[in-house]
Amino acid sequence: MSHEQTGYEFGELPIDPIEPGTSVFVAGPALSPAEDLARSMVAHGTSSGEGALFISTNMTCKTLLQSCERSDPGVDATRMGIIDCSGQDIGNAQLDAEVKYVSTQSDLTGIGMKFSALYESLYPAVRDGRVRTGLISLSSLSMYVDMRALFQFVQTLSGRIDSADGLGVFAIDPTTHDTKTVNTLSQAADGRIEVREPEEGDDEGELRVRGLPNQPNGWQSFTLA
Template sequence: MYDLTDVLDFDELASVRPGSNILVSGPAMSGKEDLAMSVLADGAEAGQGSLVVTTGERGETVLEEFLDRAPGADESTVSVVDCRGDGSRRGEATAGGSYLYHVSSPGDLTGIGIGITECLEYLHNNGADDGRFALTSLSTMLTYTDRKTVFKFCHVLSSRFDSAGYLGLFTIDSSAHDDQTLQVIKQAFDGMIEIRESDGQREARVLGLAGQPTEWREF
């Protein structure tokens, strides 16, 4: 079971079943990615594997920031798939012993799949049999491919992480899509963490993981 309460204090997040996939939804600049990275860093500090798929930042930057956030992490169980697209598909171990895979574009779903497979294998070979995964963000992917394809992609990834026993987090910018799109994408996940910001204060609530939606709570 995965305990997320050090990052987000909700009873519903105290023991999340391995293989659960959660959508992290909120408007732009509300701290979705920060939250997802904190959840991964928390796991890394506890000896779990970490796998980040990024559509927006350089893989090297993501890796560096992640290791700053999780100074106690074993670098050999941290991996990043960079799909901003700077050339062809390739994977390499970094000087620090982490794994970095490059994909040609956020629309290259096969490449992302190969990257995820290689990262999972690398983490497994370095002793991480459970771990946490984050994809930031589905909103970028939705600009490269249609809703149908992204929905199926989410479902297939969720199935893969389910059988790997990982915890998956996928961020989406709720202000960038219509209701129908959000409603459909939501269905590919086991639950959702929703974020909002008012008067400079960030609040979150949890939906779908156990019983009714929770109350909004500051974090």
């Protein structure tokens, strides 16, 4: 990892800057705000000139973009790329983000090729080549490919992100997998952000960061815009 660049920042979220070249899992059950948090972590940087590249397995590009804009009204879609793997036809939607389509989630080779093309397109066009990648979600992909192929895919993504001093954010629902599977997949990332529903109050959720240096200890409340 490079130590020359400053860390990736997350606005009002209780997550301290994360070093360039880092990949993290954002883990939470389906009813938690884990996926919303992952999308926000990736899209947030566009307001300050960074790029955002999404691999969307369970939302169309249009729905994903709308979700990002709800969480962060300052999102700049012109600095976003989206690989839409949802398989849903949205017609001729006119979006500011650059969109590429993969017809099925099982086509990891196709997703990887589109990822490389979008990353190469975004890298020179954003501030200091800083690109945040969001894969949402691993759990959705796991229904279409075997675990060995999925692990290799995530490991390859992490390696590319590391070499480019990017940031990787991979959403996963740990309740849909056994512990061994989650632990195996987690080996492809540097740390994990666990998400749960708040125990009380008006906060959207609670999170805690595991495996990354210089982060707050314990569960922290957070709210998305």
